Every structure is written in structure tokens, then in C-alpha cells.
Amino acid sequence: MSGADPRVRAVLRLAPVIPVFTPDDVDDAVQVAQALFRGGLPVIEVTLRTATAMAAIKAMAEAVPDAVIGAGTVLTAAQMEQVKAAGGRFAVSPGATDRLYAAARDTDLPLLPGVATSSELMRGLEHGLDTFKFFPAVQAGGAAMLSAWNGPFGDVRFCPTGGIGAQTAAQFLHLPNVLCVGGSWLTTRELLQARDWAGIERLAREAAVLPG
Numbered sequence: 587m588s589g590a591d592p593r594v595r596a597v598l599r600l601a602p603v604i605p606v607f608t609p610d611d612v613d614d615a616v617q618v619a620q621a622l623f624r625g626g627l628p629v630i631e632v633t634l635r636t637a638t639a640m641a642a643i644k645a646m647a648e649a650v651p652d653a654v655i656g657a658g659t660v661l662t663a664a665q666m667e668q669v670k671a672a673g674g675r676f677a678v679s680p681g682a683t684d685r686l687y688a689a690a691r692d693t694d695l696p697l698l699p700g701v702a703t704s705s706e707l708m709r710g711l712e713h714g715l716d717t718f719k720f721f722p723a724v725q726a727g728g729a730a731m732l733s734a735w736n737g738p739f740g741d742v743r744f745c746p747t748g749g750i751g752a753q754t755a756a757q758f759l760h761l762p763n764v765l766c767v768g769g770s771w772l773t774t775r776e777l778l779q780a781r782d783w784a785g786i787e788r789l790a791r792e793a794a795v796l797p798g
């Protein structure tokens with residue numbers, strides 16, 4: 587790859603929060619996408635942790651074409667291809683391997699790989715990327731870690747995810763090297779089981795105005 591893929595930062599700049607959503611039902615997933623989009627969050631990471639995830643990505647992308655639906659928990663090159671075929675616009679991975687970096691190039695799918703150490707970050711830089719998911723953010727050092735990284739890696743930008751909630755998002759968002767945060771607090775199991783689309787929309791509305 588010559589130069590970092592500018593599409594990754596463009597996606598991360600669309601909203602201060604990327605909801606991390608694990609779908610159990612395709613029709614409900616469409617309701618979730620509509621609620622989040624109505625609430626002002628156009629970017630959604632759909633984790634590949636359930637059998638319905640790929641079908642959910644396809645249905646959400648078709649039902650809300652102005653939303654940017656991507657896949658999370660992408661672990662393999664084969665999944666990169668499946669995400670692309672399903673209409674996913676980006677891929678997020680908890681870590682990264684040389685195969686995954688190669689698959690991002692081969693599929694031309696923007697990849698936001700997870701890093702938790704300086705060496706993982708440097709490996710990503712060697713692959714030509716400049717934007718990463720910091721995962722698991724709270725467990726791996728939180729905002730202090732990102733501040734420390736801003737010294738040696740001042741040109742790198744992050745989407746921290748993992749352990750972040752509505753009350754703690756702002757402490758990450760005000761960091762100069764953070765473009766947005768990710769989190770599952772907008773689509774909790776309780777909200778999904780209650781099919782509380784209005785509640786999800788309300789949380790999205792609150793998240794959408796968090797100061798970046």
C-alpha cells in the first residue's frame with residue numbers, strides 16, 4: 587500500500603461514537619441501524635460474533651444506505667472478502683496479522699486494525715496504515731496510554747474501544763490523537779431484548795453530541 591488509506595479517517599470523522607453492535611436477528615438489526623442513524627450516528631460496527639452477522643450487515647446496508655455499516659471482530663482474510671460481498675464499507679479487527687493486512691489490500695476494504703502495544707502499532711505503520719483501533723482501550727492503559735503514544739507516534743490517530751461508556755467517552759474524545767470512540771453501550775443486551783429502539787435512538791442522540 588502506498589500511503590495510508592484516507593477512507594479510514596474519513597469514516598472515523600463522521601461521528602464521535604461508533605456503536606459496536608452484535609446482532610441476533612436480521613430484522614431487529616435493521617431497526618437498530620435505523621434507530622442509530624435517526625439518533626445521529628451514521629457509522630455502525632457489526633461484530634461477526636453471531637451466525638446472523640453477515641446477513642445483518644447486508645440488510646442494514648440496504649435498509650439505511652446513507653449509514654456506513656462495517657464489520658467488527660474480523661479475524662480472517664476470508665471474512666474480509668465476505669464483508670465486502672455483504673456490502674460492508676469497512677472492517678475492524680481486535681488485533682492484526684500480516685495475512686489480514688494483505689487481505690485489506692487485496693479486497694480494497696478499509697481496515698481499522700486493533701493495537702494494544704507500541705510494537706503492534708509499528709507493525710501497522712510498516713504496512714502503511716496510520717489509523718488504528720486501540721483495543722481493549724481501558725484494560726490496555728486507557729487515555730494515559732494514548733497520551734503517551736502521542737509523543738513517538740504523533741501522526742497516528744485512534745478509535746479507542748473496549749470498556750468505554752457514555753460517562754467516560756469524553757475523556758478519550760478530547761485527546762488530540764483520538765478521532766472517535768467505539769462502544770457497545772448503545773446496543774446492550776437489555777435494550778435489544780426489550781426491542782427498545784427509542785431507547786437506542788435516545789442514547790445515540792446523546793452520543794452524537796459528545797464533544798470531539
Ligand code: 3PG
Nearest residue numbers: 606747748749750769770
Ligand atoms: C469491541 O469489540 O470493540 C468491544 O467488545 C466493544 O467493547 P465494549 O463492549 O467494552 O464497549
